[in-house]
Amino acid sequence: MYLGIDTGASATKAVIVDRRGEIASQAIVPSGVNFKVSSEMAAKKALDAVRLDLEDMLYVVSTGYGKALVNSTSKSSEIACISRGVYRLIPSARTIIDVGGQDSKAIRISKDGKVLNFVMNDKCAAGTGRFLEIMSNTLQRPIEELSMLHFKAKKPVKMSSTCTVFAESEVVSQMSQGIKIEDVIAGLHEAIAERIYTMASRIGFEQDVAFTGGVSKNKGFVDALRKKICLSPVLPEEPQIVCAFGAALLAMKKHKEKP
Amino acid sequence: MQIQRKMREFSRDPTSLLRRHNDGEAKVVGYMCSGIPEEIIIAAGLQPYRISNIGEHTSSLTPSFICPFASAVLENILRLEDLFQGFIVAHTCDPMWRIFDILKKKVNKPLFFLRVPHNTKNELSFDFMRMEFRRLKMFLERNFVTEINNxxxxxxxxxxxxxxxxxxxxxxxxxxxxxxxxxxxxxxxxxxxxxxxxxxxxxxxxxxxxxxxxxxxxxxxxxxxxxxxxxxxxxxxxxxxxxxxxxxxxxxxxxxxxxxxxxxxxxxxxxxxxxxxxxxxxxxxxxxxxxxxxxxxxxxxxxxxxxxxxxxxxxxxxxxxxxxxxxxxxxxxxxxxxxxxxxxxxxxxxxxxxxxxxxxxx
CATH class of the missing domain: 3.40.50.11900 (Rossmann fold)
Incomplete structure (x- = not known):
């Protein structure tokens, strides 16, 4: 068995794969402020599900922001892990849009899964999960509800700024004018989709386009991004664990390559 | 390896070198850009010193859209002004021009603004730049009572x-x-x-x-x-x-x-x-x-x-x-x-x- 751990800015994910690279178990826990603790918690949860110990893992690969703090055999970048995970789950994918808690990424991969090019967001929370988390707090609606409300929108508002700070005050201003919450939420999803579309356009889109990362679980955002890029995306069953899954597959590869 | 260690120490704390120049009674002229001809400063018997952004990040004197580098350099000039005898600012980008405007009001040392041609291939570029270098030479001669000859x-x-x-x-x-x-x-x-x-x-x-x-x-x-x-x-x-x-x-x-x-x-x-x-x-x-x-x-x-x-x-x-x-x-x-x-x-x-x-x- 092989373990992949992805310590993201918002959530830490662990995936265990068997010798054939099939997912044996998976776990998602909040990252909090201590990546070491969250990675141990995620690993334990995934290991408990298959009644194994860390010592039973033949190879462990860590990735994500906290990878240096994780007890692993080796470390790898999220770009490599996401690409590997997507290539296994959606072999037809040539473009990957990954939106996580703190980073958003667009990756172009070849037909044999090799990374051809990638681009990541600049130093700004706009276009990431953090943007939606802050807006969910401002709107006092749990993040899970944003998706449902999105599809009730009749007239999404146009956000004049995708800066998290300015957008927050804009949302407050719109709500005070009596604009319906669903129209504000749809406007926020469109704003984040616009931001990601602009970033990803730098490397271009080629079908199939896969969406991954925790934010892809928000159907409202996926709808807004789909409309923006005018392409139908392919989503894995659980988009949030793709990076950890890729890390586990990489662990399997590295173990097999070991002299 | 000794020199590498020494240089790394300097790059962490360049002010120690600046103070050393002052202890040795060298007259130090600060500048920020690799386009400033240090040769003219040295020919005037002065010590050129490149002012960095080390130790500072922002300035209350600059707006938020000015690059952090320019703001940090400005703060370092104001903080270390006593260790310099003068400053040269090159008009490379607009923030540097604004920094010069602020320095005009804030420092009490000779200050020179070197205009550099932004199109280096223009038929007037050479004459313009030579004239600016000549102005710099005259500025140094006048303010530091020295003669710069061939x-x-x-x-x-x-x-x-x-x-x-x-x-x-x-x-x-x-x-x-x-x-x-x-x-x-x-x-x-x-x-x-x-x-x-x-x-x-x-x-x-x-x-x-x-x-x-x-x-x-x-x-x-x-x-x-x-x-x-x-x-x-x-x-x-x-x-x-x-x-x-x-x-x-x-x-x-x-x-x-x-x-x-x-x-x-x-x-x-x-x-x-x-x-x-x-x-x-x-x-x-x-x-x-x-x-x-x-x-x-x-x-x-x-x-x-x-x-x-x-x-x-x-x-x-x-x-x-x-x-x-x-x-x-x-x-x-x-x-x-x-x-x-x-x-x-x-x-x-x-x-x-x-x-x-x-x-x-x-």
Whole structure:
């Protein structure tokens, strides 16, 4: 068995794969402020599900922001892990849009899964999960509800700024004018989709386009991004664990390559 | 290894060198840009000192859209004003012009604004720049009661050319697929050369040996950008499996790559050198810069280019689009990393640099 751990800015994910690279178990826990603790918690949860110990893992690969703090055999970048995970789950994918808690990424991969090019967001929370988390707090609606409300929108508002700070005050201003919450939420999803579309356009889109990362679980955002890029995306069953899954597959590869 | 350690200490605390100049009663003139002709300052019997952004990040005197570099430099000037006898500001970009305006109101030392032609190939560029250098010469003569003649200019040119030769020779050790000099050591050496007296620096380098760097097998990279004083931006590349073999930074090859050619008219020779030197992001035409970048990448066998862009640095951000396209047509991958304060955001930067290097290694 092989373990992949992805310590993201918002959530830490662990995936265990068997010798054939099939997912044996998976776990998602909040990252909090201590990546070491969250990675141990995620690993334990995934290991408990298959009644194994860390010592039973033949190879462990860590990735994500906290990878240096994780007890692993080796470390790898999220770009490599996401690409590997997507290539296994959606072999037809040539473009990957990954939106996580703190980073958003667009990756172009070849037909044999090799990374051809990638681009990541600049130093700004706009276009990431953090943007939606802050807006969910401002709107006092749990993040899970944003998706449902999105599809009730009749007239999404146009956000004049995708800066998290300015957008927050804009949302407050719109709500005070009596604009319906669903129209504000749809406007926020469109704003984040616009931001990601602009970033990803730098490397271009080629079908199939896969969406991954925790934010892809928000159907409202996926709808807004789909409309923006005018392409139908392919989503894995659980988009949030793709990076950890890729890390586990990489662990399997590295173990097999070991002299 | 001793000199590398010493240079790294200087690059962490350049003010110690500034104080040493003052203890030695040298008259120090501060400047910020590699386009300022140090030779004229040295010919006036003064000590040039490149003012960095080290230790500062923002300024209450500048608006938020001014790049953090300009704001930090301004704060360092105000904080260390007593250690300088004067300042020279070059009009490279608009923030520098605004910094000069603020300095006019805030400092009580002789202050000179050097206008530099933004189009270096214009038919008037040479005459304009020579006139500006002549104005700088007169400014120094008037304010420091000294005479700058052809002999003193020739001596200063020879001294600075020797520094450039030494730096270039060390730099060239990494050519031909060699891994001789670590960039973090190398850049601290370049920085020290802009802070120390040239005589002392040259003697120190001549007495030292270079070429025992490690990094064999790491991914060879070129670094593009403006002025990098925080060497965390370089060590993060080295820690991620990269080996910086070439650059076009104001604190790197742009500072020393081209010598001043011997001439009966030293002011004209200086003008030629500074006008045709390794192109700067604040100047045009861009084609020269793109050609230089391609040539450096090819001759040092770099497999990729990392562009470091200070937040709100318009010249480098505008250039990047053309640089990326040019490199793509050459088959060279590139990465843009923006930053404000490298030390505070090193994990975000590492995340991108590691991914880029890993991609190149596949």
């Amino acid at each position: 002999n003193s200019l020739q001596s200063a040119i020879e001294l600075c050319n020797h520094t450039r030769d030494l730096l270039r020779n060390i730099y060239l050790l990494n050519r031909n697929n060699e891994y001789k000099v670590k960039a973090s050591d190398y850049f601290s050496l370049v920085l020290a050369s802009a802070w120390m007296s040239k005589q002392e620096f040259n003697a120190l380098v001549e007495a030292s040996e270079f070429g025992s760097g490690k990094g064999q097998g790491n991914i060879r990279l070129h670094v593009n950008g403006t002025a990098i004083y925080d060497l965390n931006l370089i060590t993060v590349i080295e820690d991620s499996g990269g080996f910086v073999v070439s650059d076009d930074l104001c604190t790197g090859s742009r500072y020393f790559w081209d010598n001043v050619e011997p001439s009966q008219d030293p002011l004209s020779a200086l003008t030629s050198r500074y006008l045709t030197r390794t192109p700067c992001p604040a100047q045009n035409p861009l084609d020269d810069r793109l050609r230089y970048l391609s040539d450096m990448v090819a001759s040092f066998n770099a497999r990729g280019v990392i562009t470091y862009a200070e937040k709100f640095c318009d010249p480098i951000l505008y250039d990047f689009v053309h640089i990326r396209n040019k490199l793509a047509s050459d088959g060279i991958p590139s990465l843009l990393v923006d930053y404000e304060s490298p030390t505070q955001e090193i994990n975000r930067i590492r995340n991108r640099v590691e991914a880029f290097i890993e991609t190149l290694g596949d």
